[in-house]
């Protein structure tokens with residue numbers, strides 16, 4: 001397996017100077033642009049936040065009728081619109097009654113078992129958590145489980161998080177004697193996942209855990225929380241009042257923020273303020289009051305009879321994902337984005353003598369590693385006046401004669417590849433720790 005490089009010195013003594021450019025490969029190649037581009041967009045992996053119907057209509061109008069789906073450019077142009085619209089998305093919110101009805105139908109005439117649904121729900125929670133809170137920065141996860149199925153979702157999520165590489169701790173003070181629950185506990189014990197008694201929890205959870213998952217109560221919650229959940233909820237309330245989210249573990253609520261009224265939300269205003277909510281099957285009415293940065297939907301099992309009976313408007317799940325973000329995508333502090341490019345040194349003696357063979361090896365690794373569109377490359381050309389310009393194109397082939405990519409006819413005229421300065425292409429393969437630069441001739 002080829003690993004990342006952090007420093008490379010070529011024969012002429014040139015060293016790469018940036019942290020993200022571990023390897024500089026310069027070669028001669030023939031440029032063969034083909035036109036027009038043959039493949040419609042977007043690729044199956046192109047991923048946008050959920051677009052409510054109006055947003056989809058906007059995109060559909062941008063594409064010619066019944067022909068091509070929108071190109072990435074068209075899709076990106078509508079991203080701001082769709083993102084804002086998604087905040088007020090027309091996702092169906094369920095009443096407590098409907099949520100319980102759906103539960104009954106799924107596990108009655110529709111043939112599901114509670115184990116199945118719980119497994120899918122818990123898996124959704126784990127994948128949503130992993131999507132937002134990266135393992136590199138959030139390892140220790142405390143899962144507080146209640147006495148019902150919401151607690152069961154928490155037990156399942158703990159198991160999946162363990163297998164994803166997290167270090168779960170489970171607080172499960174009111175165990176249910178049913179075989180489903182004792183089985184879930186046995187599974188966690190077999191993974192040596194610690195069960196923490198309530199009295200052993202520190203009053204301030206922020207020092208010991210990187211994420212706290214609230215799986216205490218779901219849609220059957222009613223009245224005021226009884227012991228010991230009253231204290232546990234208060235513990236999470238005190239956590240959520242620590243303003244600086246960087247100094248405390250984020251709180252992830254499963255289906256309902258525990259203690260909230262299932263339909264009216266945080267009625268007193270003194271309840272948990274989770275950073276993330278993973279609604280299951282469909283959001284409940286209280287989710288309209290959720291103001292945290294991350295709202296996801298999980299429970300990818302809703303069959304058409306349920307959707308049509310309850311008129312459910314739910315976002316499509318992308319690809320094979322078990323969860324989908326709903327609501328506004330939070331704005332990111334760009335300066336806080338960082339990756340540690342720690343990798344072994346790559347020596348000139350370790351690279352293949354033929355740069356095309358080397359490119360092919362790295363490219364195959366990029367595909368195997370699951371990079372999205374690894375054939376996307378920045379193509380830079382310089383016009384006769386010496387003015388450089390870059391654009392993203394898709395590589396469509398490579399052989400000993402050079403690289404082949406597609407551009408539209410009128411774009412081809414603007415490429416200026418007949419100037420003295422040969423064009424260069426650049427591939428970014430971050431998960432391999434690679435940036436490859438090729439000089440084309």
Ligand SMILES: NC(=O)C1=CN([C@@H]2O[C@H](COP(=O)(O)OP(=O)(O)OC[C@H]3O[C@@H](n4cnc5c(N)ncnc54)[C@H](OP(=O)(O)O)[C@@H]3O)[C@@H](O)[C@H]2O)[C@@H](O)CC1
Pocket residue numbers: 099102103106117118121146147148149150151152153216217218219220221222223224225226229254255256280281299
């Ligand atoms: N199809 C779906 O939608 C799916 C749903 N799934 C999940 O199931 C969840 C709903 O599960 P659920 O019905 O077991 O209810 P949930 O809220 O977990 O707990 C009820 C327990 O809490 C107790 N309790 C209630 N109030 C209390 C209070 N004030 N203070 C203290 N205790 C209180 C109550 O006791 P009781 O009042 O009955 O004595 C009972 O023991 C749902 O939100 C979702 O997470 C997924 O697993 C699969 C697919």
Ligand SMILES: [K+]
Pocket residue numbers: 150214215216217218253254255256257258
């Ligand atoms: K909950």
